[in-house]
Amino acid sequence: MTSTMVRQRHAASAPLSPISETDSDQKKRKDRRGNVPKLTRKTVLFATSALAAILLLVRYGPTIHHHHKNEMPGYVPQSVPKMFTPVPPSHAKTFWTDGGKISFPMVRALRDHGWQKVNHWRDAHIIYQYSAESKFFHKLKRWQRFGHVPRHSEWNQKDAILDGYKRYQQETGAELYSLPESYRLSVKSDLRQFQQALRDGGDSHPWVLKKPAVNQGKGIEMIGPYSPRLNEVIKEMSGKDYDYDYIIQKYICKELTWKQRKFDVRMFWFVASVDPVVVLYHDGYTRIGNSEYHEDDFDNTVAHLTTHTGLGEEGKATFDEFCEHITKHHRASPHLRHIKDPVMHVKNQFKDTLAEFVEAFKNISFSHPGKEELVPENGFGFYGADFILDEDLDVWFIEPQKGCGLDEDYKMRVEMHDKLFGGMVDTLEEVWQKQEAGEQLLPLNNTGGWEIIYGDGWRFKYEGYKRSKNKAGCGNTKKSSTTKLRSTGRRNL
Numbered sequence: 001m002t003s004t005m006v007r008q009r010h011a012a013s014a015p016l017s018p019i020s021e022t023d024s025d026q027k028k029r030k031d032r033r034g035n036v037p038k039l040t041r042k043t044v045l046f047a048t049s050a051l052a053a054i055l056l057l058v059r060y061g062p063t064i065h066h067h068h069k070n071e072m073p074g075y076v077p078q079s080v081p082k083m084f085t086p087v088p089p090s091h092a093k094t095f096w097t098d099g100g101k102i103s104f105p106m107v108r109a110l111r112d113h114g115w116q117k118v119n120h121w122r123d124a125h126i127i128y129q130y131s132a133e134s135k136f137f138h139k140l141k142r143w144q145r146f147g148h149v150p151r152h153s154e155w156n157q158k159d160a161i162l163d164g165y166k167r168y169q170q171e172t173g174a175e176l177y178s179l180p181e182s183y184r185l186s187v188k189s190d191l192r193q194f195q196q197a198l199r200d201g202g203d204s205h206p207w208v209l210k211k212p213a214v215n216q217g218k219g220i221e222m223i224g225p226y227s228p229r230l231n232e233v234i235k236e237m238s239g240k241d242y243d244y245d246y247i248i249q250k251y252i253c254k255e256l257t258w259k260q261r262k263f264d265v266r267m268f269w270f271v272a273s274v275d276p277v278v279v280l281y282h283d284g285y286t287r288i289g290n291s292e293y294h295e296d297d298f299d300n301t302v303a304h305l306t307t308h309t310g311l312g313e314e315g316k317a318t319f320d321e322f323c324e325h326i327t328k329h330h331r332a333s334p335h336l337r338h339i340k341d342p343v344m345h346v347k348n349q350f351k352d353t354l355a356e357f358v359e360a361f362k363n364i365s366f367s368h369p370g371k372e373e374l375v376p377e378n379g380f381g382f383y384g385a386d387f388i389l390d391e392d393l394d395v396w397f398i399e400p401q402k403g404c405g406l407d408e409d410y411k412m413r414v415e416m417h418d419k420l421f422g423g424m425v426d427t428l429e430e431v432w433q434k435q436e437a438g439e440q441l442l443p444l445n446n447t448g449g450w451e452i453i454y455g456d457g458w459r460f461k462y463e464g465y466k467r468s469k470n471k472a473g474c475g476n477t478k479k480s481s482t483t484k485l486r487s488t489g490r491r492n493l
Helices: 003-013 023-060 062-066 101-112 158-172 188-199 229-238 319-331 342-361 411-437
Strands: 094-097 126-128 182-184 207-210 220-223 247-250 261-274 277-292 315-317 381-389 395-401 451-455
Touching (some): 101 411, 158 182, 182 188, 188 229, 220 229, 261 342, 261 411, 277 319, 342 395, 342 451, 381 411
Parallel strands (some): 094 126
Antiparallel strands (some): 182 247, 207 220, 261 277, 277 315
16 A cells, blocks of 8 residues: 555544644635625625515515414304215216306316216206306205305395394394494384484485495485485485385495595405304405595595496406505504504404304394205305495495306406305315214315304404594585484494
């Protein structure tokens, strides 16, 4: 073995000595070490700035609403799990639809999940159609599921929902803070209360006159402050021969606008089960009016509507854009500094309002009506809800919607529908699998972007939220003093 090879083996096996570096090596190491702090300080400053930007984006950015949770704090099961009739294997994952294009989003989601369309409703597990009316409704089998809940008419018309809320308020004393003050003028007690409200200063406030059985902006009349039309309406409804069962509603002043136009937001809710009652919420989109809006001008009804007015300038915006809009308003409004998270503040009001709506109507429409009315053991339904916001970021509930328009003339609506219905099918599959196995239904684990707001007696509540009772009036009109019932101390509907 050569001396060179011996030296190499010895070097490989010997431990390294900490004093084996030359003076030149030490100088180089010190030079390198001396450069590190300067480079590190720059890196830290950059990283700190980047982290601050990320925190601001998370704090204020439009994607904050994607943090999806399906916890049900304090939930205690009220119903006992039971075995539901299993779907015959030959009919598993089958559906039937009426073929209308408004059903396409649901059909797309079902096919993406491996469901197959059959030729006749008798052979289908899911029967899905836009219309809630059906000649074969009472002919379905126990294992079939029809895509509408029973007795939806109890909340789908303006007069019926007002009656239902009044009963709920009398029974529970609920404040119902998100509902505008409303009166059903064909009911004599309501008419008298409305007359008293005007005498107490309500005539200085604008009002909205509505026909209860129409939608899409039809049958609506704006009545400005001190208008003689108020007395005309009272005179008409005081007689015996009136044409319509009118509802009159206090106008929401200081509305939040979208580039000087009115807007509302369409959110979605989904009944996943009526035995027990399980309802979920999903973010929706924004509908923007087509006329410049001035709060003190009530001569132009179109300016006070959002969509369905037949003009080309109607606009749509995504939920992300809506979040950006309210975040900018929050930043520019010093009186809203107490709201830490404007997006979740608004979203929690949507969820709380819809959860209370289900609570109010659960025994009327969202419960299983019995075998004499509905043979299937369970059902489901997809619906909408319309809201507006004021400048205080308080949410006002306009009405629920049985028939949601599902046009796909915007790319964002196609993408939204895929999320809505994809998550809906995920949820239904989990519900039905658990119920056929006799398992505890809640909580649900696979709901996509849907969030539980009501389940088996539990409901979502926006804890700690208090709404100001001293709302500003419209334009230059004085504040109205008719925001509470004198007899009960509760705000009138």
